[in-house]
Amino acid sequence: MIAPFAGFGLGLRKPHYAEFLETKVAVDFVEVISENFMIPGGRPRRILREVRERYPVALHGVSMSIGSADGLDGAYLARLRALIDEIDPLFVSDHLSWSRIDGFNSHDLLPLPYTREALDLVSANVDRAQNALGRAMLVENPSTYIDFAPADTTEWAFLDALCARTGCGLLLDVNNVFVSASNHGFDPIAYLDGLPHARVRQIHLAGHSQGSELLIDTHDQPVPDPVWSLYAHVLPKLGPVATMIERDDAIPPLHELLAELGTARRIARETVRTAA
Amino acid sequence: MTLIDLQRDMRAWLAREDDAAATRLGGEDAAPGLRVHRNNFRASLAACLEESFARTRDWIGDEAFARAVAAHILRVPPSSWTLDAYPRDFPPTLALLYPGDPEVAELAWIDFALGEAFVGPDAAALTAADITEVDWDAAVLHFTPTLDLRDLTTNATAIWSALAEGVEPPGVAYLPEQGAILVWREAETAHFRAIDQIERQALLAARAGLSFADLCAELVDRFGQEDGTSRAGEMLGQWLADRLIVAISHSDDDAPHQ
Numbered sequence: 001m002i003a004p005f006a007g008f009g010l011g012l013r014k015p016h017y018a019e020f021l022e023t024k025v026a027v028d029f030v031e032v033i034s035e036n037f038m039i040p041g042g043r044p045r046r047i048l049r050e051v052r053e054r055y056p057v058a059l060h061g062v063s064m065s066i067g068s069a070d071g072l073d074g075a076y077l078a079r080l081r082a083l084i085d086e087i088d089p090l091f092v093s094d095h096l097s098w099s100r101i102d103g104f105n106s107h108d109l110l111p112l113p114y115t116r117e118a119l120d121l122v123s124a125n126v127d128r129a130q131n132a133l134g135r136a137m138l139v140e141n142p143s144t145y146i147d148f149a150p151a152d153t154t155e156w157a158f159l160d161a162l163c164a165r166t167g168c169g170l171l172l173d174v175n176n177v178f179v180s181a182s183n184h185g186f187d188p189i190a191y192l193d194g195l196p197h198a199r200v201r202q203i204h205l206a207g208h209s210q211g212s213e214l215l216i217d218t219h220d221q222p223v224p225d226p227v228w229s230l231y232a233h234v235l236p237k238l239g240p241v242a243t244m245i246e247r248d249d250a251i252p253p254l255h256e257l258l259a260e261l262g263t264a265r266r267i268a269r270e271t272v273r274t275a276a
Numbered sequence: 277m278t279l280i281d282l283q284r285d286m287r288a289w290l291a292r293e294d295d296a297a298a299t300r301l302g303g304e305d306a307a308p309g310l311r312v313h314r315n316n317f318r319a320s321l322a323a324c325l326e327e328s329f330a331r332t333r334d335w336i337g338d339e340a341f342a343r344a345v346a347a348h349i350l351r352v353p354p355s356s357w358t359l360d361a362y363p364r365d366f367p368p369t370l371a372l373l374y375p376g377d378p379e380v381a382e383l384a385w386i387d388f389a390l391g392e393a394f395v396g397p398d399a400a401a402l403t404a405a406d407i408t409e410v411d412w413d414a415a416v417l418h419f420t421p422t423l424d425l426r427d428l429t430t431n432a433t434a435i436w437s438a439l440a441e442g443v444e445p446p447g448v449a450y451l452p453e454q455g456a457i458l459v460w461r462e463a464e465t466a467h468f469r470a471i472d473q474i475e476r477q478a479l480l481a482a483r484a485g486l487s488f489a490d491l492c493a494e495l496v497d498r499f500g501q502e503d504g505t506s507r508a509g510e511m512l513g514q515w516l517a518d519r520l521i522v523a524i525s526h527s528d529d530d531a532p533h534q
Contacts, residue, residue, distance in 0.1 A: 041395070042461070069283050079357075103355050146302065146310065
C-alpha cells in the first residue's frame with residue numbers, strides 16, 4: 001500500500017512564479033487555484049506545466065459550487081477534468097459552499113445550512129463530480145459568517161456524513177475552524193475532535209483579520225498563534241497529512257512564507273516525537 | 277425554507293440588496309454575515325474590473341471608474357465560472373454611461389481584448405519561408421485564434437498607448453472615417469493595431485473562409501487591377517509580418533498547411 005502524501009507546501013501565487021521556476025524552492029508541493037489554469041492555452045497554462053515539471057501540484061478550486069441547489073456545471077467539470085489529466089495533481093479540492101444559482105455566480109464561498117436536504121444535495125453533487133473527474137476529491141471546511149439556525153447537525157458531523165456517503169476526503173482549513181468558531185461561538189476543539197480524522201488528507205494554515213463585527217478569512221496575515229495551537233492539537237489525531245501555508249493577499253517575500261512553513265514542520269516533528 | 281429558496285434569497289440580497297430576502301434569511305441575526313458576503317461580492321468584482329481596465333481607469337479617473345463599476349455590477353450580474361469572463365460586458369456599460377465620449381468604451385475594449393488575447397489558445401504563426409509552396413489560386417488563410425476586431429471611431433489607440441507609456445495622452449479626435457481595432461497575441465505578447473474599413477472587411481471575409489484568390493478578385497473589382505492586386509499583396513505581407521496567419525489550406529482540400 002502506498003502511504004498517503006505527507007509533505008509541506010505553499011500556495012503558488014504570481015509574485016513568486018519566477019522563484020519557483022528559476023530556483024529549487026524548499027517545498028514538497030505547491031497548490032494552485034484550479035480556475036486560474038482551466039483555459040487550455042496562453043501563458044498561465046504554460047507556467048503551470050513548467051511548475052509541474054519541478055514540483056508536485058495540488059489543484060484547489062473555488063467555483064465548483066458543490067452546494068448549488070440546481071446542480072453542478074458540466075462544462076466546468078469537463079474543463080477541470082482536462083486540467084487534471086494534463087497535470088496529474090496530488091489532490092483536487094473545493095469548498096463546502098455554493099456560489100452559483102440560476103446562472104448567477106457570486107464568486108464568493110456562500111454558506112450552506114447543515115440540514116438533511118443539504119446533505120443529500122451536496123452528496124449527490126460530490127458523487128457526480130468524482131465520477132466526472134475520475135477520482136476522489138477533497139472537500140474543505142469553509143469560514144462562515146451566517147449561522148442558519150436551526151440546523152439538523154454540526155458542520156463537522158455534516159462533513160463526517162458527507163465523507164461516509166461519497167468516499168471523498170477532507171481538506172482541513174484550521175484557520176477556517178478558528179474563524180467560524182469565533183463567529184458562531186462553538187468550541188474549535190470539539191470541531192477538530194469530531195472530524196473523521198482518517199479522511200483528512202491536506203491541511204491549510206492561514207491568517208485572518210478582525211472585521212467590524214466578525215472575524216474575516218482574509219488570508220492576508222501570518223498564521224496566528226491560536227491557529228498554530230489548533231494545528232498542534234489536531235495533528236496527533238491524523239494520519240500522514242500534507243500541510244501548507246495559504247496566503248492570497250498582502251503576499252510577503254517567499255522567505256517569510258518558508259519561515260512559516262518551517263514552523264509547521266517543527267510542530268509536526270514535535271508532535272511525532274511526543275506521540276512516540 | 278428549502279435550499280433553493282434560501283439560495284435565491286441570497287442571490288437577491290447580493291445582486292440588489294433585497295431587504296425582504298434579507299429578512300427571510302434571518303433578519304438582524306444574519307445581517308452582519310450578509311454584509312460580509314455583500315462586501316466580498318462587490319470587492320471581488322471591483323478588483324477584477326480595476327485589474328482588467330487599468331488604462332480606462334487612468335483616462336476617466338478613480339471616482340468615475342468606481343461609479344461605473346457600481347453601475348456595471350447592478351446592470352450585469354456575474355454568470356461565468358471564472359471571474360476572467362466578467363470584464364467582457366464592461367465596455368458596453370461604459371458605452372451606455374458615456375454616450376457622448378466613445379473613446380471611453382473603445383479604450384475599455386482595448387484593455388479587455390488585450391487581456392483576452394493574453395490567455396487565449398496558443399497557435400504558431402507561419403512565416404514567409406513557410407508559404408513558398410502555396411497554391412495561391414486555392415489558398416484559404418487561417419488566422420490566430422486570439423485575433424479579435426472592433427469598430428473604431430476615435431484615436432483611442434493613440435490615447436491607450438500614451439497612457440501605457442505614462443506620457444501625456446493626446447486629446448480625443450474622431451477618425452475621418454470609421455476604422456477598426458485589431459487585437460491578437462503572438463508568442464506571449466498581446467498586440468493591437470488600428471486598421472481601415474478595407475482591411476477590416478478583408479480580414480473578416482478571409483477569416484470566414486473566403487479564398488485569397490477571391491479576396492484579390494473582390495479588391496480588383498473595387499479598386500481596379502493594379503491597385504486591387506497591390507492592396508491584397510500589402511495586406512498579406514502585413515498579416516504575415518504581424519504573425520496573424522497560422523495555417524493555409526486549399527479550397528479543394530480539408531487539411532490546413534501548417
